[in-house]
Amino acid sequence: MSNSAILLIHCPDQAGLVAEVTEFVHKNRGNILDLDQHVDRELNHFFMRVEWDLDGFLIPREKINDYFETLIGKAYNMKWQLHLTERKPRMAIFVSKASHCLYDLLQRYGTGEFDCEITAIVGNHKQLEYIADRFEIPFHYLPITRDTKQAQEERTDALLRELGTDFIVLARYMQILSDNFCRQWPHRIINIHHSFLPAFKGARPYHNAFERGVKLIGATSHYVTADLDEGPIIAQAVEPVNHRHGIEDLKRIGKDVEKRVLSRAVYLQLQHLILPFGNRTIIFN
Amino acid sequence: MSNSAILLIHCPDQAGLVAEVTEFVHKNRGNILDLDQHVDRELNHFFMRVEWDLDGFLIPREKINDYFETLIGKAYNMKWQLHLTERKPRMAIFVSKASHCLYDLLQRYGTGEFDCEITAIVGNHKQLEYIADRFEIPFHYLPITRDTKQAQEERTDALLRELGTDFIVLARYMQILSDNFCRQWPHRIINIHHSFLPAFKGARPYHNAFERGVKLIGATSHYVTADLDEGPIIAQAVEPVNHRHGIEDLKRIGKDVEKRVLSRAVYLQLQHLILPFGNRTIIFN
Amino acid sequence: MSNSAILLIHCPDQAGLVAEVTEFVHKNRGNILDLDQHVDRELNHFFMRVEWDLDGFLIPREKINDYFETLIGKAYNMKWQLHLTERKPRMAIFVSKASHCLYDLLQRYGTGEFDCEITAIVGNHKQLEYIADRFEIPFHYLPITRDTKQAQEERTDALLRELGTDFIVLARYMQILSDNFCRQWPHRIINIHHSFLPAFKGARPYHNAFERGVKLIGATSHYVTADLDEGPIIAQAVEPVNHRHGIEDLKRIGKDVEKRVLSRAVYLQLQHLILPFGNRTIIFN
């Protein structure tokens, strides 16, 4: 059983930051398992991820946050997240009608590749309920009309919080979330866009890619912000296409890229390897 | 010594096109070396590339075009290009100050990978003249100011025609060609744009890619049309980047992608493997 | 509804082959939808795939084979396969304990990406029966011991023939098929090997890849022959790995490559795009 702590830290750069943090861990008898740091020279900003073994660590886990704040965090004006690996991340999945990403996520969950709990599958259509059933995960049918959008989002938000959800994965969910909802889940909603952003934002990217005659099609996973398709990018990939491929082929090939890119983002999220900053992400991998 | 003929054909689709063309070659004792065809189902348009051995072919090479037109081309409303491999394509290269693409092209030329003649290297700056000298290729320094642009383009056009140039490669040439010049060389100017089009059109794509926090950077080779960065795409490629890469790293990594993508386009052009149609390209490879 | 015929042909090269075949189709009022041919210059051997619309084709479908043999095939010493797209290919899947490839295949089948019938899932272990149940496909538990191997293969062979199976997919099936069984299903068994063949043949390729310190790991799909891991290769892909990746990471990353490469081979098989010849494959794509 994994029993370690992970700190994701960022702050304005200054001398001695790495030494301070490693001393904090070391003096309290924590053994560092992994350390990665990065300084953005243009922004003069410091980023760090450190993981250490909690066996024999002197500070009780419920007090680590306080001690870190008092001893280091405040003094250096740091922002940080603390994650304990003994707690499994809790993920919700939103779907509409397309099944490929949902199947892919559930398969990885079913085989233990994703070490998490799935709190709920939320669909604004009923079509994929049978897949949730096959995997024995609760499916919540929450249809949306223009009139019910706000109410549905509030209901969804309440449901997810009640279930102790940490983050949401939009697995080809074909509804635009309200600004308000996005702001409730900052850096906690992961979307898959079916193009290589910033090319082909918005709807029908495969049609647009076909029209433009591109030789590669791609997919982009990103955190959702109030600006559609503009949130921090987590992962991207492409596949070659050629003149033999019609729009249906682009969609077929694209589905594979979407699955790969979305599952990569979810994996990074579950491993606490992503540190978003402004409109970019630091991926400690 | 290669001694074959290549026909690149397109026309509205109808039954029997492949049979007609292959019969034309076969009845005149040409042996087909390579045949590839494609029908665009959405446009109902037919595309074909056929190469055959000219040894023993009954029609003299200077009359092939006429015979083909009379016997087949006219009847089916075809458009076509005829290329004889015994004639080496004649290429000009335009440069400004960046040397990586020029070096790469000359190296491939020098080692025989590109089977062509280089008629001229044209620079609007003098910086790269020494490279032309090293490879013993004539360098023409033709500087441009806003006032001299039209005159310079006319002079360049005259020079290239005098030298029997078939097509032009813009090897990171940092001048926008006039609409008029572009129209003089339709599907005969190949550019390399240092982004994965249609993302990051225009100037400073690496800066923009950095700002957007993309996880892949790319390059695009395309035919130049009057619409900047909008011509038919020939080849594209990408390379992964991450948060450790500053703008200078993106430029460094990008240079490699640019070289690869531009040389691929030139290779396809030299092998007569590209058939442009509307804003797309059929690559018979 | 698709209603076309596909011929996969090969024979010693000679002049006029393309013309003969296209004439055969054209004169009988078949419209060619797709044609691709290839001549191996080192072997002087000719390969061709042609697909034509059967609407209005003069030869009844049950006689196409005879007519083709009489009119062309015999004269040119051709070998060929004829496929009619109205008949869905019938595929069996063999599994042991690893679920990722099975899930991936079933998901593609479930979403219509694979246009085929699945006649049976055969397992030498019971572990994956529940997945077959979820997708409502008959699961046959046929355990193997050294003593029962021959009997089990005979039983399996009989079962598959009774179900009208066209080809078999080994989805990480951890048994070596007997030479005899392999010979019964020539070019009709597709395996996924979890390495970039010919590197790391045999068992435990990820361990061996780790030991060797490679920077890419791969997977290979191939037709099964009596020579283990030596059959004609259909598809290959790789993914980058680095020193951070332990053996479990290689397995995790490798699973994704395996899924991708196996599903690609199955897709090509279903579309009749593969022509095996000696120890190589022509992929008309």
Next chain:
Amino acid sequence: MSNSAILLIHCPDQAGLVAEVTEFVHKNRGNILDLDQHVDRELNHFFMRVEWDLDGFLIPREKINDYFETLIGKAYNMKWQLHLTERKPRMAIFVSKASHCLYDLLQRYGTGEFDCEITAIVGNHKQLEYIADRFEIPFHYLPITRDTKQAQEERTDALLRELGTDFIVLARYMQILSDNFCRQWPHRIINIHHSFLPAFKGARPYHNAFERGVKLIGATSHYVTADLDEGPIIAQAVEPVNHRHGIEDLKRIGKDVEKRVLSRAVYLQLQHLILPFGNRTIIFN
């Protein structure tokens, strides 16, 4: 002007290593620019790369090594390399007749992408002397026969040492270095092998790849050890090939992969990003 120090360290893992090293830098007023560490869980071995700014660092650069040994290195049984960025690495290049890798390296050197000195180009043939001349780098023609091999290697070794050479790049050098020579330059000779090792070791890898019908061809850069093609791998890459590609095409496509993979290894070497350990490499990138 860059003015920093880089330590590449490895030792048996134990608690507090990162804290010790960062404290050493910090207490002596060095600002850490970059830190990356890795623990191999299977070998229980620790690896680290740390770079810090030397401006204001209290220990004079000529004494850093001594101080580090006394204060830390000895106590923890560390092995380490210290590099100062103010000193440009000094590289020699060995060639035979193939020019593509040599051209590629020189082009990167010429454009400033490689920040190093080239001490010599050594050829056992004269064919590429003109390229050295073009770039104004001394070319040493040192032919080899079975009888002169030992003498030539001794002469080469003496020459390289006299020129203060740090490491050697074999740019498609077609001679097998003696065990003795290899041992003189441990982890200081970089080779490019024209296959995806461990597939297709030895001579004629493209022929073997063609025979086996692989769908990807590759290249591998590695440190040279006495065991041919068995040294620690630094970088690998592949490119797709298909049935249309004859052996000459594989060679042509392969050249591009070779250039890319060799230049990547040289870049990593110049940036002191490689830490070899046993038969593997840690690449801090």
